[in-house]
Amino acid sequence: MFDIYYTSAIILFMTIALVKEIQKPSLILITTLLALHLGGIITLKEAFSGFSNQGMLAVGALFIVAYALQSSTALDSSIEKILGKKADNTIYFRFMLPIACASGFLNNTPLVASLLPVIKRWCKKHGLSASKFLIPLSYATIIGGTCTLIGTSTNLVVHGMMLDHGLNGFSFFELSKAALPLALVTIAYFALIGHRFLPERKDSLSQFTESLREFVIEVSVQKDYPYLSKTVHDANLRHLKGLFLFQIMRENKEITPVSPDERILLGDKLFFTGLPETIYDLLHTPGLRLIEDSEYDIKNLDSDKHGTFEAVLSNSSPLIGQTVKECNFRTKYDAVILGIHRNGHRIIKKVGDIELKPNDTLFILAKRDFSQKWYASTDFSLVSNSISRYSKPKKQGNLALLLMLAMIGSVTFGLTSSMLLAASITAGIMIFTNIISAGDAQKAIDFDVLLIIACAFGIGKGIENSGVAELLATHMINAVSQWGIIGIIASIFFITSIYTEIITNNAAAALIFPIALSIAEKMQIDPLPLMVTLAIAASASFATPIGYQTNLMVYNPGGYKFSDFLKTGSIMNLLSGIIVTIMVYLVYFRGI
Known part of the structure; x- marks a missing residue:
């Protein structure tokens, strides 16, 4: 009994410490x-067996x-089309539904890994908090993954144990009978009510915006600009976070102030004031060009060779x-000026006509050695690195996307049974082809996760x-056996869901499987519906960040607290249990 009491106490203390964020x-x-090891519950080998687990190592490779x-703009443009220009009442439908559909056929871990940085950039661009979207990203992939045999590894684990x-x-679609209604109701719940429980936390850009370190910048409109002949409002240039369009120059005619109904025409020069990060993002917009210089084409920039700097005159x-x-900056410093900032004052003037003054801050695009070359020069009182943004030429970005699709396809269609092998090979090819440097690959891995x-x-x-596991599961199931089939289904779901929250989805499935099988044999019923319940419940982990890998992956990037998952996920767990219990009963037991 010592083992049971000791382990229960340790798990209780762990849960309290996680909730209170000690x-x-x-x-x-x-x-x-x-x-647990010092108490003799697990051996040293068992304690550290997770450090060689293929799932954990695969996540490490997927970070890379x-x-x-x-470096690929294809994902950005896809997310932009799905999410649109602003957050309205339909955004969670538009956002979660296609991601859930994709997760039914693509492994949810690489899907989250791929979309996470893209969604964060979209949120920054539109002045939204990423914490409003990253938990829904994880939840959408979880519920989508429960709908098909290959949607998540948990389904395959239970399937393998049955065989x-x-x-x-x-x-292939057996689980859809219960999981598809769950997915639809979950998305509807989140779109209508659930998003209200999500925290809204300011990211670094929002805090940076408040400091009003604005630079002035000038860009020209090219023929490939997607909003050519559209209004400023339709081009989403009116309410950009940290960026203000203050003037348009058209055939030597100044248009200021700029009306939301003003149309953007070919050859127009647009003048903005904004923050370094928003300026950098603006310059990646197709059809907006700062300079005619192939070496410093920001849309094909290699971040290993070039970077951005801030230099104070x-x-x-x-x-x-x-x-x-007049200053011929490009020739003298082998760099280009992206923007200019002056002591907190907004400069309402064309960039080329700005007369430079002491203490002006220049936002510069240059070769990586710029700061080393000029930090001791009397030309500048301070030179520092600015935006740290990973980028590669378009060809390498497209190759990265193709490699990711090939990785997912190889696992989905059985060319390789190991996500670790597929992810490791893909990461290796990306490093070998210089899509990512070895140094950046190391920085990409979130070792805390x-x-x-x-x-x-x-x-x-x-x-x-x-x-503890067997004792708790047996007592809970015996306690509700008087409620018949519905009680058994609900018990299997909730005990599995609880274990998934505190251990892992696959471990919870493996733990409850023999109990569910034993119940089916004793009651002389088909075990299939209980296994459907088990598989979905093992994946339906919403209430803690440690229960499912995708929750862990969004935990730090979203700036979440443990309690954020409890607020949003507890209701999700309860809702999932009710829907799955009802659907399994209606589909498999209604005629009995």
């Missing part, structure tokens, strides 16, 4: 793992793939008193070894 989740879990995918026990296993700088047009995943396996083993 320390980082990774530190809490590693401490829990060591406590996702980071490299930032091992002489059962027929799932057909000193009192003795030879640039003082000259306009940007990997540590949490690895520890979860060892903790799950401790819960199993101690007898």
Whole structure:
């Protein structure tokens, strides 16, 4: 009995520490793992078995793939079309439905890894909090993955255990009978009510906006601009976060102030004031060009060779008193000026006509050695790195996207059975072809997330070894057996869901499978509906960030707290249990 009491106490303390955020989740879990080993619940090998787990290692490789995918503009444009220009009442329908559909046929872990940075950029561009969208991203992939046999590894795990026990296993769409209604109701719930429980936290850009460090910039409109002949309002240039269109120059005629109904024509020069990050994003817009210079074409920039810098003009700088047009900056410094900032004042003037003054800050695009070359120069009183943004030429970005699709296809269609192998090969090819450097690949990996995943396996083993899992599951199921089939279905769902929240989805499925099979044999019923319940419940992890890998992946980028998942996910877990219980009963037991 010592093992049961000791393990229960450790898990209780772990849960309290996570909810109250006493320390980082990774530190809490590693401490829990060591406590279980010191108490003799798990061996040292069992404690650290998660560190060699293929799922955990695959997530590490997928971080590299996702980071490299930032060089492709195809995902950005797809998300832009799905989400639109603004957040209205239909945005969660538009957002979650296609992602859930994709997750039914694509593994949800690489799907989240690929979309996460894209959605964060879209949120920054439109002045929205990423915390309003990253939990829905994870939840959409989870519920979509429950709908088909290949949607998530959990379904395949349960399917494999059924085959091992002489059962027929799932057909490709067997799980859809209960999971599809769940997905539709979940998306409707989130779109109408659930999004209200999501936190809205300011990111660094929002805080940066408040400092009003605005630079002035000038761009010309080219023939490939997608909003040619559209109004300023239709082109979404009126309410950009951290960016203000203050003037249009058309055939030597100044248009200021700029009306929302003003149309944008070929050859127009647009003048903006904005923050470095919003300026950098603006320059990636097709059809807007800063300069005619192939070496410094920002849309095909290689971030390993070029970067952005901020340089403050000193009192003795030879640039003082000259306009940007006169100073021949490109030739002298082998760099180009993207924007100019002056002591918190908004400069309402064409960039080329701005006369440079002491303490002006120049937002510069240059070769990587610019700061080393000029930091000690009397021309500038300060030179510092500015926007750190991963980018590659368009060809390499397209290759990154093709490699990602090939990786997913190879796993989906059975060319390889290992996501770890597919992800590792893809990451290796990306490094070899210089889509991502070895240094950037190392920076791309979120080691905190990997540590949490690895520890979860060892903790799950401790819960199993101690007898806590079997004792709790048996008592809960016996307690509701008087409610008949509906009670049994609901019990299997909720006990599996609880275990998924505190260990892992696959471990929870493996733990409850023999209990569910034993119940089916004792009641002399077809085990298939109980296995459908088990598979969906093992994936339906919404209430904690540690229960499912996709929740962990959005945890840090969304700036979430443990309690955020409890607020939104507890209702989701309850809703899922009710819907699955009803659907399984109606589909499989109504005629009995």
